Amino acid sequence: MEGFPVVFDRCPCCGSDERLVEKAKAQIKSRIPDKHKSSLGMQTLLVPPSLALLQTPLLTTALDICAKCGVMYCVAANVEMVMISPILNKGGRSGSL
Numbered sequence: 014m015e016g017f018p019v020v021f022d023r024c025p026c027c028g029s030d031e032r033l034v035e036k037a038k039a040q041i042k043s044r045i046p047d048k049h050k051s052s053l054g055m056q057t058l059l060v061p062p063s064l065a066l067l068q069t070p071l072l073t074t075a076l077d078i079c080a081k082c083g084v085m086y087c088v089a090a091n092v093e094m095v096m097i098s099p100i101l102n103k104g105g106r107s108g109s110l
């Protein structure tokens with residue numbers, strides 16, 4: 014998607030580039046699989062769930078905490094097309110089609 018990914022490499026408050034999650038992960042690097050992304054983040058469905066098709070745009074936002082001043086901020090944001098499973102929510106039943 015145009016304009017993505019967006020990367021913020023410094024704290025918006027103090028300008029430091031030291032981050033707590035990144036720092037902690039570096040210290041236990043040998044125990045983290047290569048594909049593992051930050052566990053601190055948000056995923057936002059860009060369309061209402063009722064309109065979501067199988068291929069749906071998802072905004073993925075990685076967050077981290079400034080090691081100098083403690084502010085939590087967005088480090089990177091990207092829009093990806095993901096496959097979702099429709100959920101039936103009629104009559105108390107749920108599951109994928």
Ligand SMILES: [Zn+2]
Nearest residue numbers: 024027079082
């Ligand atoms: Zn800071």
